[in-house]
Amino acid sequence: MMARGPALAAILLLFAAAAPLASAQSQFLPLLFSGDALTAEQAAQVAGVWEQVDGFRMDGSVLDDTLRQAAKAAAAADISAEDVDFEAVLANATSPATGPLSFKLFIPAIYPSTGAFGAYYLIGKPGEKPAVTRMLGMGASTNDGVLLVGTKDEDTGMWYGLVKDDDTMVVLYMEGLEAWDKDHKKVVDNQVVAQYQYRKLPSEEIKDALALVVAKDALEANESQQIAAADRKEHS
Ligand SMILES: *[C@@H]1O[C@H](CO)[C@@H](O)[C@H](O)[C@H]1NC(C)=O
Numbered sequence: 001m002m003a004r005g006p007a008l009a010a011i012l013l014l015f016a017a018a019a020p021l022a023s024a025q026s027q028f029l030p031l032l033f034s035g036d037a038l039t040a041e042q043a044a045q046v047a048g049v050w051e052q053v054d055g056f057r058m059d060g061s062v063l064d065d066t067l068r069q070a071a072k073a074a075a076a077a078d079i080s081a082e083d084v085d086f087e088a089v090l091a092n093a094t095s096p097a098t099g100p101l102s103f104k105l106f107i108p109a110i111y112p113s114t115g116a117f118g119a120y121y122l123i124g125k126p127g128e129k130p131a132v133t134r135m136l137g138m139g140a141s142t143n144d145g146v147l148l149v150g151t152k153d154e155d156t157g158m159w160y161g162l163v164k165d166d167d168t169m170v171v172l173y174m175e176g177l178e179a180w181d182k183d184h185k186k187v188v189d190n191q192v193v194a195q196y197q198y199r200k201l202p203s204e205e206i207k208d209a210l211a212l213v214v215a216k217d218a219l220e221a222n223e224s225q226q227i228a229a230a231d232r233k234e235h236s
């Protein structure tokens with residue numbers, strides 16, 4: 001739970017920051033198929049190692065729980081349902097991006113003529129070896145910056161990024177599937193909506209990020225090579 005004031009301020013600030021993102025999303029297909037390649041400058045802006053520095057997330061399970069508690073508290077205090085502070089519920093169900101984990105996103109490159117890119121999330125506690133997961137996506141030029149749309153290999157969500165300049169990216173992430181364990185006691189995959197801000201790290205970070213990606217499937221190197229070989233055979 002977090003204090004209401006800062007959470008609401010964070011929500012309002014980030015919603016304001018995301019307004020251009022929402023309009024850019026609806027224009028994505030025309031932009032992607034416009035035939036306009038990304039410039040070398042835009043491609044360079046996208047590539048590199050990004051670090052999550054701000055933002056918030058709201059989990060569906062936490063929202064349910066917060067709403068239940070607020071209803072219970074209101075009933076106990078003889079407050080009618082329409083007087084429940086639902087904005088405070090939203091604020092209380094929101095958690096800040098700045099937790100114990102460090103989130104980095106390594107984008108080796110974006111292909112200027114098609115907009116295709118691959119990227120890797122490096123997520124872990126500072127000082128410990130992070131988990132490495134993959135993202136694939138497409139990017140297109142907009143008036144607000146380079147809009148990126150992608151999916152992750154380990155989750156069901158849609159990921160949107162807007163690279164606004166050399167070192168600023170805003171991200172919208174939405175995950176729809178909520179999966180429970182067989183006793184319906186624990187959420188094993190959560191529904192979530194999140195907005196984040198990223199800063200580009202110095203290019204020296206690429207060396208370590210690349211080493212982590214290369215080591216990602218080390219134990220199953222043979223297996224992953226075979227999967228890649230089968231995919232190449234079938235799809236190219
Ligand atoms: C929100 O959280 C604060 C601090 O924990 C608490 O005092 C308040 O009752 C909560 N309100 C709602 C509506 O959840």
Ligand SMILES: *[C@@H]1O[C@H](CO)[C@@H](O)[C@H](O)[C@H]1NC(C)=O
Pocket residue numbers: 222
């Ligand atoms: C990789 O797998 C193939 C097929 O199972 C096997 O023939 C080969 O010896 C393996 N290579 C290594 C280095 O383990």
